[in-house]
Amino acid sequence: MKDTAAPYVTTDGRQIGDVLMDMRGITLRFGGVEAIKNISFDIREGEIRAIIGPNGAGKSSMLNVISGFYNPQEGEVWFRGEKRPAMKPFQVARLGIARTFQNIALFDGMSVLDNIMTGRLTHMKTGMLSQMIWKGRAEREEVENRAVVERIIDFLEIQAIRKTPVGRLPYGLKKRVELARALAAEPKLLLLDEPMAGMNVEEKEDMSRFILDVNDEFGTTIALIEHDMGVVMDLSDRVVVMDYGRKIGDGTPSEVRNNQEVIDAYLGVAHD
């Protein structure tokens, strides 16, 4: 068991917080296939934690375990010092974990604003009936939620598309809207599944800046999966490297970059 006493300083010299989420001995099987083999690592408060690895390494499965979509056959997930029982995704969302998806999952026919408002769902207390009547508490609540959403719209600089149906937006902007929706939940832990996939250089730069700004301004802890090595090394405080469902490296970007096993996994070595 790891020492959870703050402060924790990475070897790169950045101070990060207590353990927020601790994955202990996670094993995930699909029938006979072991997607994740006995992996342990932690995510600390306020850090940007990347999970990298070649195709089929089990990164997305890992993210789905964190988000509660998959329940591992073995191992324990500890969140904020408590063991998390098997949960449905909506229950995990209430714990303060929000995510974006590799293939954008927005409501195409709805406006950007409405899409982001759906991210406030876990913060809405009034029932359907009072929302229909739209007086008093329900109205107040909507105003408060709208204020939060507007701040996020301002933050991500998407004012110009506020009323545009998501279906009409280009890919890069959809990704940004998805990030906005995840942020609207005001999560403790934000999971990003390949936030830069399919983007051009300029869009990647924008997205990187937003991720850093979110981490900086809101203090949101971020766990992300990403293919673009340059981006990962620049953004993250610590990196977990996976290959064939195993963890082969864990540490700061500079530590991971010099790890022989990681280099082999990425560049390929003769298997003899």
Add this chain to the structure above:
Amino acid sequence: MPSAAPEAGAVTVPHLLARNVAQRGNKAAYREKEYGIWQSWTWAQAAEEIDALALGLLELGAKTGDHIAISGRNRPALYWAMVAAQKLGCVPVPLYQEAAAEEIAYALEHSGARFAIAGDQEQVDKLEEAREGLTTLERVIYLDGRGLRRYDHSAMTSYADVQAMGRKSARRDEMEARTDARTYDDTCVMLYTSGTTGRPKGVVLSNRNVIETSKNSARFDDLRAGDEVLAYLPMAWVGDFIFSVGQAMWTGFCVNCPESADTMLTDLREIGPTYFFAPPRVFENQLTTVMIRMEDAGQFKKKLFDHYMKVARRVGPALLDGNSVRAFDRLRYALGNLLVYGPLKNTLGLSRVRVGYTAGEAIGPEIFDFYRALGMNLKQLYGQTEATVFITQQPDGEVRSDTVGVPSPGVELRIAENGEVFYRSPGTFVEYYKNPESTASTKDSEGWVATGDAGFIEDGSGHLRIIDRAKDVGKLASGAMFAPKYVENKLKFYPNILEAVVFGAGRDHCVAFINIDLAAVGNWAERNNIAYSSYQELSQHPKVLDLVEGHVNAVNESIAQDPMLAACQIHRFLILHKELDADDGEMTRSRKVRRAVVGDKFADLIAALYNGAPEIYTETEVTYEDGRKGKIKATLAIRDATVVDSARATAA
């Protein structure tokens, strides 16, 4: 130089602010859309914010005569920063927010600014970069602190913190004393001209320049409290300073700032300004969007639109100018207004525009007439930074697309021997900062300023017409005036023509190179079943040549109307086989044709245009985007255009 006394003790912009607070303290002075809602500040609230900032700057050690750099997008807080600087007897120096760090470094060094106020992280980054090797800049004050948390704050303070410092300050009397010590001839603002050649120059404008000009121009167009403007053009541009600070303070109208640069058109619709300025480009884009959407509209809507636009083009301008119109046409126009013009103007955000201006470059007559036809009072003005904007402007009822109007109130005009326009006015700038040589070469001892533009005053109407940059105007062999840009602009008003280069200096007659617009001509070709595989092939298609020949003939006809310029008609032309490109050195990065380079590079083509050959074979070196070089070979057809006998044209 004509001198006028300040009115009612309003010697500076802060004095005008105080007057507005006293007269209409609880009316809206500034609005800004933020978080999806229009936030507003009354004159009294704005004055409180300005005082707090000014006192904060005083506490930080701002001295009388200091320059304070301001850079960011149009936001009320940055307009307040200008007035706050003026309250302390400092000089605000707004900078272009798109400027590169080197340009900002130059302006900071040249002005010696000790304080800089930045809108956001992007501007702070540039200021910090510029600060390297600069000893004068002491403190950066930032408005939006996003992304700046981890910056070194030893020489950086947030706008809100400066205001908080100011609100605790006990030196209000000192601040007011500084304001009252200013005279009408002290500096009001310093604006850097973008300068197409050489270093930018700091144009110093006095309180007299700004207040007299604001007063005169506000009277000219009857601007008044209750008007609304949208402040979206760069704060460093003299026009924005006069519209959003000078005239706003003089008349007490409300300045509205958009949410972001991208939302400008939406915000325009929501605010519905009554006084609106836009460069021709904005009007052109709006018109293009409308036309494209009408192409996609249903048959009925399209017919309705076409029918009523025809009515509007005939009747609209006459109605605006107050000319007599048949009762039946009035009725038709009223119906069109109900069905088409009104809803369209509403969509464009132009419903309430009482006074609209465009300037900066020539506007296409079709575009200009379109807006006039809709019933929007769009006019032209001619001005420059050194004149505190206004040199000439069009009075209501005398609006035309080919003139820039009559001298603004208080402005004297003079046309020199070579056609260059000179002016003298209460707005004539004081000097170029720390640059007496340039000041002397631009402004003579009697206060006349050279504009660098050639033009003439039209007989009868007294309107000024600008022809060209003075240095580009030459003479044909016959001695007649040769104004290439004037002709090129006429050609470029046709959407099918992207660029045109006219030659003729020292020759018997004029010839032209034409670049077709691939998007427009390609679209036309598609609709007319013309197949083509490349730009080069399309450009040499006989039907395309016919199309362009039609445009050239029409331009000749229009030039022939003008006895002074009739000799500039185009006798022969060809369509170039490649687009003129900045990568090949044929244009500047801002897409202005480099006449001399094009003339040298295509000397063989020019020779062919003058020797009467029907076609010419040529090889041209081109540079691809990745820097590789290649050659294009082509045989270009040369066409003769129809030249109109000017004597006959004027007689007819």
